[in-house]
Amino acid sequence: MMAYAAFARSGFLTSLAYRNEVWANIFGKLVQVFARVAIWLAVYAGVTAVDGIGIKDMITYALLGGVVMGTTRYERIVHQVGKALKTGDVAIWLLKPVHYPLYLLAVEAGMSLYTFLLAVVPTIIVVASVYGMLPPASLFHGVMFLPFCLLGFTIHFLCAAIFGVLAFWLMTIFSLEWLLQSLITLLSGLLVPFWFFPEPFGTIASHQPLAWLVYYPSAVWLGQLDVGGTLLHFGLGLAWAALLALALALLWRRASSRITVQGG
Amino acid sequence: MTALIEARGVSKRFRQHKRFPGLLGAFKTLVTSEYTEVTAVSDISFDIAAGEAVGYLGPNGAGKSTMIKMMTGILVPSAGTLSVLGRTPHEQRMANARQIGVVFGQRSQLWWDLPVIDSFTLHQRIYDIPQARYADNLKRFSALLDLTPFLDRAVRQLSLGQRMRAEIVMSLLHDPKILFLDEPTIGLDVVAKDAVRKFLAEINRERGVTIILTTHDLQDIETICPRLIMVDHSRLIFDGELGRLRAALGSARRLTLEFSADPGPMALDSATLTADEGLRKHYLLEREDVSLVQILGEVGSDRGLKDVALHEPDIEEVIRTFYQRRNAAPVAP
Numbered sequence: 001m002m003a004y005a006a007f008a009r010s011g012f013l014t015s016l017a018y019r020n021e022v023w024a025n026i027f028g029k030l031v032q033v034f035a036r037v038a039i040w041l042a043v044y045a046g047v048t049a050v051d052g053i054g055i056k057d058m059i060t061y062a063l064l065g066g067v068v069m070g071t072t073r074y075e076r077i078v079h080q081v082g083k084a085l086k087t088g089d090v091a092i093w094l095l096k097p098v099h100y101p102l103y104l105l106a107v108e109a110g111m112s113l114y115t116f117l118l119a120v121v122p123t124i125i126v127v128a129s130v131y132g133m134l135p136p137a138s139l140f141h142g143v144m145f146l147p148f149c150l151l152g153f154t155i156h157f158l159c160a161a162i163f164g165v166l167a168f169w170l171m172t173i174f175s176l177e178w179l180l181q182s183l184i185t186l187l188s189g190l191l192v193p194f195w196f197f198p199e200p201f202g203t204i205a206s207h208q209p210l211a212w213l214v215y216y217p218s219a220v221w222l223g224q225l226d227v228g229g230t231l232l233h234f235g236l237g238l239a240w241a242a243l244l245a246l247a248l249a250l251l252w253r254r255a256s257s258r259i260t261v262q263g264g
Numbered sequence: 265m266t267a268l269i270e271a272r273g274v275s276k277r278f279r280q281h282k283r284f285p286g287l288l289g290a291f292k293t294l295v296t297s298e299y300t301e302v303t304a305v306s307d308i309s310f311d312i313a314a315g316e317a318v319g320y321l322g323p324n325g326a327g328k329s330t331m332i333k334m335m336t337g338i339l340v341p342s343a344g345t346l347s348v349l350g351r352t353p354h355e356q357r358m359a360n361a362r363q364i365g366v367v368f369g370q371r372s373q374l375w376w377d378l379p380v381i382d383s384f385t386l387h388q389r390i391y392d393i394p395q396a397r398y399a400d401n402l403k404r405f406s407a408l409l410d411l412t413p414f415l416d417r418a419v420r421q422l423s424l425g426q427r428m429r430a431e432i433v434m435s436l437l438h439d440p441k442i443l444f445l446d447e448p449t450i451g452l453d454v455v456a457k458d459a460v461r462k463f464l465a466e467i468n469r470e471r472g473v474t475i476i477l478t479t480h481d482l483q484d485i486e487t488i489c490p491r492l493i494m495v496d497h498s499r500l501i502f503d504g505e506l507g508r509l510r511a512a513l514g515s516a517r518r519l520t521l522e523f524s525a526d527p528g529p530m531a532l533d534s535a536t537l538t539a540d541e542g543l544r545k546h547y548l549l550e551r552e553d554v555s556l557v558q559i560l561g562e563v564g565s566d567r568g569l570k571d572v573a574l575h576e577p578d579i580e581e582v583i584r585t586f587y588q589r590r591n592a593a594p595v596a597p
Contacts, residue, residue, distance in 0.1 A: 001388045003392075006386050007386070010378060014375065014377045014378060017377040018377070040285070091338050091371075094310055094357065095337075095338060097358045097391065262278060
C-alpha cells in the first residue's frame with residue numbers, strides 16, 4: 001500500500017515539475033468555463049427559467065462541470081496505457097512487484113489532486129466572483145458532492161484505462177482518444193445537462209456510466225436529486241465502477257498474458 | 265550447492281502474422297490468418313551458480329533479450345523448463361521480482377521529470393526496503409559510482425552516462441540476488457563505460473551478486489565476466505571461460521618483425537608469413553608452444569632486426585574466428 005501512496009505523491013510532484021503549466025492550465029480552464037457560461041447567458045437572455053431551471057443554476061452547473069471534468073485528463077491515461085502496451089515499455093512494470101493498473105490509478109490520483117488544487121479551485125474562485133455561484137442545496141447535498149466527485153474520478157479513470165488497453169488490439173491511440181472524447185462530451189452531461197435532452201435520450205443518457213462524470217455530481221450539488229435519489233444513484237454509480245473495474249481487470253489480464261506469450 | 269538459475273532445453277517461438285508483399289498482398293494480409301513461426305531461442309540449457317558473472321553474447325537477433333525476458337518472468341518459454349532461485353519465473357513473477365534487479369540499456373526506469381533521489385525513494389516503497397538498509401546501500405553505491413553531485417537533479421537533465429549509473433544503482437537498492445543487465449554500456453563514452461564495468465565487477469566480487477549481462481561490447485565481458493555464453497541464430501554455441509575459448513581456437517598470435525634494411529623474402533619454420541612490406545614483415549604464430557626466443561634464434565642476429573612485436577589475440581578476433589569457423593563447418597565444438 002505504501003508503494004501506491006508513493007506513486008500518487010510522484011504523480012503530484014511530476015505535475016509540479018513544470019511551473020509554467022500551472023498558469024497555462026488556469027488560463028485554459030478560465031477560457032473554457034467563461035465560454036460555457038457565455039453560452040448559457042445567451043440561451044437565457046430575457047428568460048428567467050427554462051423547465052424550472054434558472055440561469056444561476058446553469059452557471060453553477062457550468063462551473064461544477066469544469067471542476068469534475070477539469071480534474072482528470074482521460075487523454076493522458078489513454079495515451080500512457082496505449083503507448084506502454086504498444087512500445088513494450090510496460091515490461092518495466094511487469095518486472096516490479098506492482099499491479100500496473102493500480103499503479104496508474106495512484107499516479108493519476110496524484111496528478112488530479114494537483115490539477116484540482118492548482119487549476120480548478122482558482123478557476124472557480126475567479127468565475128464565481130464574476131458571475132456568482134449557488135451554494136449546495138443543503139448540507140446533505142454539499143457533503144455528498146465530495147464522494148460523488150471521487151466516484152466520478154474513478155469511473156473516468158476506468159473508462160480511459162479500458163480505452164487505453166483496447167489500443168493494444170485496435171487501431172491507433174489517437175482514434176480511440178477522439179472516440180472517448182466525443183462520448184464524454186455528449187454523455188457526461190458536460191455540454192448540455194440531461195434535463196434538456198429530449199426523451200427517450202434523457203432517460204438513456206442518465207443510465208450509462210459516463211453520467212457520473214459530470215451530470216450526477218452537479219445534480220447533487222444543485223439538489224436535483226432528493227436524499228433517497230442521491231443515495232440510490234451513488235449505489236448505482238458504485239455498481240458501474242465495479243463492473244468497469246472487472247472489465248479492465250479482464251482486459252488487462254488478456255493483454256499482459258499476450259505480452260508474456262507473444263512478446264507484444 | 266544447487267544452481268541459482270537452471271535452464272533445461274529452453275525454447276521460445278513467436279508466431280507472426282504472415283504478411284504478403286505488394287498492394288494485392290496487403291489486402292491478402294487483411295483476410296488471411298496464416299502465421300509464420302520465428303524461433304528466437306532454441307533448446308538452450310545452462311546452469312548458473314550463485315556469485316557467478318556471466319556474459320551473454322551474440323550478434324543482433326540471436327535471442328539474447330528474449331532469454332533475459334524469460335529469466336525475469338515477463339516471457340513464457342514455449343518449451344523446456346526454467347528455474348530461477350527455485351521458482352518458475354513467469355508463474356511467480358512478483359515473488360521473483362523482489363529478488364532480482366533488472367537494467368535495460370534502452371529503457372529507463374527512472375522518473376523523467378523528478379530528481380533522481382525521488383525515483384530512489386519510490387523504489388524503496390515499491391520493494392519495502394527498511395530505511396536503515398536503504399540509506400546504507402544508497403550511500404555506498406552513490407559513492408562508488410559518484411552519483412552524489414546529481415542526485416537532486418531531474419532525470420531529464422542528466423547525461424546518458426549519469427542516467428545509466430543512476431539506473432544501475434537503483435536496480436541494486438533492494439539487494440537483489442541476481443542482477444540482469446541488457447546492454448548496460450550501450451551508447452556510453454569510454455569513461456562512463458569504464459566506471460560502470462568496474463562497479464559491476466566490484467559488486468559481483470564484494471557482495472556476491474550474481475550478474476548476467478548481455479552485450480555487444482566484448483570489453484564488458486573481459487572486465488566483468490569470467491564466464492561467457494555465446495549464442496547465434498537462437499542456439500547456444502559456446503559456454504565456458506573466455507580463456508578456454510581462446511585456447512580452443514588455438515590463439516593464433518600475430519608477430520611483426522621490423523628491420524633496418526630489407527633482408528629480402530624470409531620464411532620461418534615456426535611462423536607463417538602473412539604480409540611482407542619489405543622493412544616490416546607480418547607473421548602468424550599458429551602453434552601455442554612456439555616462444556619468442558625460438559623465433560629470434562631462427563631469424564638470427566645478422567639480419568638487421570630492429571624491433572619485434574608480439575600481439576596476443578584480442579577477444580574480438582577470437583570471437584570473429586569462432587563465428588567464421590562455425591559457419592564454415594556447422595559442427596558444434
